[in-house]
Structure formats: structure tokens, C-alpha cells
Amino acid sequence: MVPKVENPEFRVALRGGALLGSPRFNKGTAFTVEERKAFGLTGRLPSRVNTLDEQCARAWDQLMTRETPIRKNSFLQSLKDQNWVLYYSLISKNLRELVPIIYTPTEAEAISNYSHLFRRSEGLYLTFCDQDTMEEDFLEQTKGRAIDLVVCSDAEAILGIGDQGVGISAAKSAIYTLIGHIDPIKSLPVTLDVGTDNEDLLNDNLYVGWPHRRVRGEEYDQFIDKFVQLVRKYFPHSLLHFEDFGVTNAQRLLARYRDQHACFNDDIQGTGAVTLSCIMAAVGVTKSKLCDQRFIIYGAGSAGLGIAHQLRDAIVSTDNLSPAEAAKRFYLIDKHGLIKESLGSSLIRDSLYENGFVRPDEEWEGAKTNESGEVGLLEVVKRTKPTVLIGCSTHAGAFTEEVVKAMAEGCDRPIILPLSNPSKLVEVDPADANKWTEGKALIATGSPFPPTKMPNGKDYIIAECNNALIYPGLGFGAMICQSRRMTDDMIIAGARRLASLSPALEDPDNALLPDFGDAPGINFEVAVAVAEQAIEEGSAGVDWKKEDVRERAKERKWQPIYGEYVYDPEGEQA
Numbered sequence: 001m002v003p004k005v006e007n008p009e010f011r012v013a014l015r016g017g018a019l020l021g022s023p024r025f026n027k028g029t030a031f032t033v034e035e036r037k038a039f040g041l042t043g044r045l046p047s048r049v050n051t052l053d054e055q056c057a058r059a060w061d062q063l064m065t066r067e068t069p070i071r072k073n074s075f076l077q078s079l080k081d082q083n084w085v086l087y088y089s090l091i092s093k094n095l096r097e098l099v100p101i102i103y104t105p106t107e108a109e110a111i112s113n114y115s116h117l118f119r120r121s122e123g124l125y126l127t128f129c130d131q132d133t134m135e136e137d138f139l140e141q142t143k144g145r146a147i148d149l150v151v152c153s154d155a156e157a158i159l160g161i162g163d164q165g166v167g168i169s170a171a172k173s174a175i176y177t178l179i180g181h182i183d184p185i186k187s188l189p190v191t192l193d194v195g196t197d198n199e200d201l202l203n204d205n206l207y208v209g210w211p212h213r214r215v216r217g218e219e220y221d222q223f224i225d226k227f228v229q230l231v232r233k234y235f236p237h238s239l240l241h242f243e244d245f246g247v248t249n250a251q252r253l254l255a256r257y258r259d260q261h262a263c264f265n266d267d268i269q270g271t272g273a274v275t276l277s278c279i280m281a282a283v284g285v286t287k288s289k290l291c292d293q294r295f296i297i298y299g300a301g302s303a304g305l306g307i308a309h310q311l312r313d314a315i316v317s318t319d320n321l322s323p324a325e326a327a328k329r330f331y332l333i334d335k336h337g338l339i340k341e342s343l344g345s346s347l348i349r350d351s352l353y354e355n356g357f358v359r360p361d362e363e364w365e366g367a368k369t370n371e372s373g374e375v376g377l378l379e380v381v382k383r384t385k386p387t388v389l390i391g392c393s394t395h396a397g398a399f400t401e402e403v404v405k406a407m408a409e410g411c412d413r414p415i416i417l418p419l420s421n422p423s424k425l426v427e428v429d430p431a432d433a434n435k436w437t438e439g440k441a442l443i444a445t446g447s448p449f450p451p452t453k454m455p456n457g458k459d460y461i462i463a464e465c466n467n468a469l470i471y472p473g474l475g476f477g478a479m480i481c482q483s484r485r486m487t488d489d490m491i492i493a494g495a496r497r498l499a500s501l502s503p504a505l506e507d508p509d510n511a512l513l514p515d516f517g518d519a520p521g522i523n524f525e526v527a528v529a530v531a532e533q534a535i536e537e538g539s540a541g542v543d544w545k546k547e548d549v550r551e552r553a554k555e556r557k558w559q560p561i562y563g564e565y566v567y568d569p570e571g572e573q574a
């Protein structure tokens with residue numbers, strides 16, 4: 001049954017302790033007197049019946065007694081384990097304050113301590129050594145559930161903190177619910193545990209994942225394929241979201257499966273989309289065009305590749321350039337310096353080469369290099385005079401004063417996006433970038449940062465250019481219209497809609513992207529744009545019409561409010 005937005009009614013088969021132990025159905029002290037009688041709860045609860053608002057007030061007070069972000073994160077995790085409606089309601093009412101607690105930056109700390117903070121399992125764990133029972137395990141966990149969304153990770157490249165063995169899917173799933181209105185019972189976070197190469201975890205007796213080196217090659221591919229085929233078989237209309245895979249697997253898996261199923265790689269496509277929106281807003285402020293920009297992308301992994309492709313495609317479609325011409329505007333840098341022809345071959349560099357992103361050697365003759373012949377960021381900045389500098393390298397502090405000042409010499413309003421997460425890995429603190437450019441830089445970051453002061457004393461709000469500002473809407477849009485694919489045009493439609501809602505379009509001194517506090521409404525608009533595009537290109541379900549999208553999307557929104565329960569031994573159980 002799809003709950004309606006107001007007063008959803010559920011037929012529930014659970015009673016007593018089992019009902020209080022179900023985070024989906026538990027209401028705690030908000031069970032009404034009638035429900036307490038019908039479900040055997042009268043003796044299990046204190047007398048007073050609370051409203052959801054009262055419960056939120058109590059939970060907020062308790063949360064505030066936890067002094068550090070990580071303790072707040074643990075408290076909220078426990079709340080999620082107990083009562084979904086209360087958890088999502090509390091965070092929805094305080095999005096700006098609490099998203100940084102359950103997502104970047106605090107979630108990075110929680111994931112790196114996953115085994116030590118572990119209390120209760122969440123979602124589906126598929127472990128390489130148990131793959132003989134993969135189908136049984138999959139069915140057991142999804143029994144009776146109409147899954148619309150599967151969020152999976154093999155945890156090889158979590159945020160900027162690398163191989164963590166286990167983690168992230170549940171946090172990304174929660175953001176889908178908070179910002180994208182997706183019913184949590186329809187969303188399945190999946191941990192694909194293929195081992196870890198993280199020595200600290202392998203040597204940790206409390207490590208809860210599979211204590212084995214990462215499985216790679218053919219065996220890895222077969223394991224992932226077995227999982228993807230289960231998703232396709234049992235939930236053919238679901239969206240399959242890949243998160244924080246290592247860059248090679250991220251790229252390969254997306255290419256392999258995106259024509260078979262609605263697949264989405266958040267680090268590649270979600271980051272590409274939100275960065276495109278941010279830069280569209282910034283070029284609106286500078287009154288220039290996308291094709292007028294010179295882009296340096298510092299970090300050529302999943303995020304860097306996704307950003308380069310998304311920007312290049314947008315230049316092609318907006319400014320009518322050929323892909324090869326558009327690619328000439330980009331300078332990509334990885335940990336071996338500027339990616340130019342003589343840097344040597346790798347799967348990633350080869351694919352960059354095919355797409356025209358590798359710079360010709362002759363262009364760099366005479367450039368200053370290090371002893372290994374690599375051309376570093378400062379030299380690239382000095383020689384190319386970029387208008388846009390994007391960081392997705394995990395290299396904290398890489399955008400030094402010298403780099404930022406060199407950039408500011410070459411353009412009036414440098415667009416500087418240090419996107420690495422969590423906050424401690426940011427390529428430049430926005431306050432420094434603002435100071436070194438005398439307030440001229442247009443800045444957005446991957447994790448939240450406080451506003452900085454403009455020379456005129458006004459606050460400059462640092463937009464959060466994080467894929468979480470767009471992936472929930474992209475996903476919701478694809479899901480509601482049962483799109484068989486997540487196409488590039490659907491993603492661009494979502495990115496354009498987000499860009500059109502930028503506060504900087506009305507006031508050039510305002511943030512480049514909307515505030516996270518407004519993310520649910522913004523993502524609803526993104527979802528509508530995505531579904532409209534899916535219908536236009538024939539990817540959506542047959543009964544979808546563009547003019548109905550908005551109303552139908554509204555009906556599908558999940559809200560954190562308590563339903564009314566009727567006891568029914570044949571009813572829902574989890």
C-alpha cells in the first residue's frame with residue numbers, strides 16, 4: 001500500500017514488543033489509547049500519549065546533551081534504529097543543523113569508527129564468502145517490500161577517507177528519504193563486502209566486516225554481477241545507485257550496467273550534475289558563457305571525471321561546440337601532475353584520452369616540472385589562467401595562497417570549488433580563498449562551511465556543492481515515472497533546474513546554490529524536471545504524461561508522520 005501524505009493507514013500484524021521493536025511502525029509514546037489496547041501495548045508504555053512534536057522536542061533536548069558531533073551522530077543512529085518517523089521528523093525540522101551530523105563531515109568519522117560504534121545492523125549485507133546464499137539473503141531482507149531504490153557500495157573509496165570495508169549506503173539512503181521524499185521501506189541500502197585492503201581494519205579484532213584482502217578481477221566482477229542480476233530480476237523498475245566504489249570499478253560498472261537497468265553512479269554523475277549547476281550559476285554572476293571558461297580539475301578520480309564529462313556535455317549542448325572543441329577547455333591534474341600525453345597509460349587516462357581531455361605534450365614544452373617531469377598545479381594555473389578551479393583530490397590545502405593569487409591575477413571573479421570531503425580535506429578554506437582574492441572569488445565547497453566576510457562587511461554564504469543537493473531529486477524523478485534508464489539528458493535536465501533556483505541569480509553576492517535547509521523543495525523541482533525529460537525521451541512508464549508529473553510526484557512523497565494502525569494478523573510485519 002502506498003501511504004497517502006495525510007493520515008496514512010496501515011494494517012499491521014505486529015503486537016506488543018515486536019511492534020515497539022519495529023523502527024518502521026514504532027511510535028513509542030505517540031501510540032494512541034485505542035492503538036495501545038488493540039496492539040497489546042497498554043502495560044508496555046507510560047500513560048501519557050505524546051504528539052510527534054512533543055517527541056521531537058524531547059529528542060532534541062536529549063541530542064543537545066551530546067557534546068560532540070560524533071556523539072550526536074551515535075544518538076541519531078540509535079533513534080533511527082528505534083523509530084523512523086521520529087528520526088526523519090526531527091532531522092527534517094532541523095535540516096541545516098543535522099545533515100552535517102548524519103552526513104558529511106561527521107559521517108566520515110562515524111564510518112571510520114564503524115566497527116567500534118556498531119550497535120545494530122542496517123540494510124542488506126552481502127559478503128563475498130557467503131555468495132552461495134546471496135539470493136536467499138536478498139529475498140529474506142526484501143520479503144513483502146516493493147523496493148524502488150537500491151543504494152550499494154563496496155566501500156573502497158568512502159568520501160575522501162578511502163577504503164573502509166563497510167559503510168555509507170545507509171547514510172546515502174537516509175538522505176534520499178530526507179531530501180528526496182523516498183519511503184524508507186522502499187529503499188534498500190546494500191553493503192557489498194568484498195574485503196578490505198585497509199591494514200588497520202584487517203588488524204582490528206573488532207572489525208565487523210569480512211577480514212580478508214579485497215577480492216578483485218574476475219571473481220569481483222562475478223560477485224557484483226550476481227547482485228545486479230538479483231536487483232534486475234526482483235525489482236526491475238528500481239533505481240540502482242552506486243556509491244563510493246574505487247574509480248576504476250565505478251566507471252566500469254556504470255558503463256556495463258547503465259543500458260540494462262536504471263543505474264546511477266553518484267560520485268561520477270551526481271557530483272557532475274551538482275557542479276554543473278553551481279558553475280551555471282557562477283557564470284550567470286560573471287555574465288559569461290560556459291564555453292568561455294578555462295577549467296582546472298584538480299583530482300581526476302570518480303568526481304573529477306564525472307565533473308569533466310558533465311561540463312563538457314553541457315558546453316556541447318548549450319554552446320554548440322563539438323565534444324573535442326569543448327574538451328580543449330579542460331586541464332585535469334592527478335597525483336602525478338597535469339594529465340598530458342607522456343604521463344603514461346592507465347584505464348582512467350586512456351578513457352580521458354579517448355574523450356580529448358589529455359593535453360598534448362608540445363603545449364607544455366618548457367613548463368616548470370618536478371624531478372619526475374610532472375607539471376604541478378601552480379604552473380598549470382600560471383600558464384592557463386583558469387576561470388574555474390575545482391578540487392576533488394583529497395589533498396587538503398592544495399589551493400595555496402600562491403595558487404589562488406595566481407588565479408586571481410588572471411580573471412576578475414575566480415570560480416573556486418574545493419569539493420573534497422570531509423571538511424578537513426578541503427583544498428582551501430573558503431575564508432582564505434575569500435581573503436586572498438579580496439572577496440572576488442565565487443566559492444562553493446563539498447562540506448558545510450560558515451559564511452565569510454566580504455570587503456564591504458556583508459556575509460558571503462558558502463554554498464554546499466555536494467551531490468546530496470541533487471541526487472535525491474534525480475533519483476526520485478527517475479523512480480516515480482519508473483524510468484528504465486537514468487540517461488545523461490535526464491541528469492542535465494535536473495542540473496539545469498537546480499541551477500535555475502540558485503539564489504545568486506537574483507543577487508550576485510548570494511550563495512551559488514540553494515541552502516540545504518531548502519533541499520527538499522528544491523529536489524522536488526529537480527525530480528519533476530527529470531521525470532518530464534524521461535517522458536519526453538520515452539524512458540518513462542507508458543501511462544505517464546508530462547502534464548501529470550507534478551501532481552503524481554506529490555502523491556508519491558513520503559512524509560515523516562505517523563499513520564493510523566489497524567490490527568490485522570494478515571497485515572504488514574516489518
Ligand SMILES: NC(=O)C1=CN([C@@H]2O[C@H](COP(=O)(O)OP(=O)(O)OC[C@H]3O[C@@H](n4cnc5c(N)ncnc54)[C@H](O)[C@@H]3O)[C@@H](O)[C@H]2O)C=CC1
Binds near residue numbers: 247302304425445
Ligand atoms: N562534493 C561532492 O559532492 C563530492 C566530493 N567528493 C570528494 O572528492 C574527493 C575525491 O573523491 P573521488 O573522486 O571519489 O576519489 P578518487 O580516489 O576516485 O580520486 C581522487 C583523485 O585525486 C587525485 N589525487 C590524490 N591525491 C592528489 C594530490 N596530492 N595531488 C593531486 N591529485 C591528487 C588522484 O590521483 C585521483 O585522480 C573526496 O574527498 C570526495 O569526498 C567526491 C564525490 C562527491
Ligand SMILES: CC(=O)C(=O)O
Binds near residue numbers: 160267421466468
Ligand atoms: C559526497 C560524496 O559522495 C563523496 O564525498 O564521496
Ligand SMILES: [Mg+2]
Binds near residue numbers: 158159244266
Ligand atoms: Mg560519494
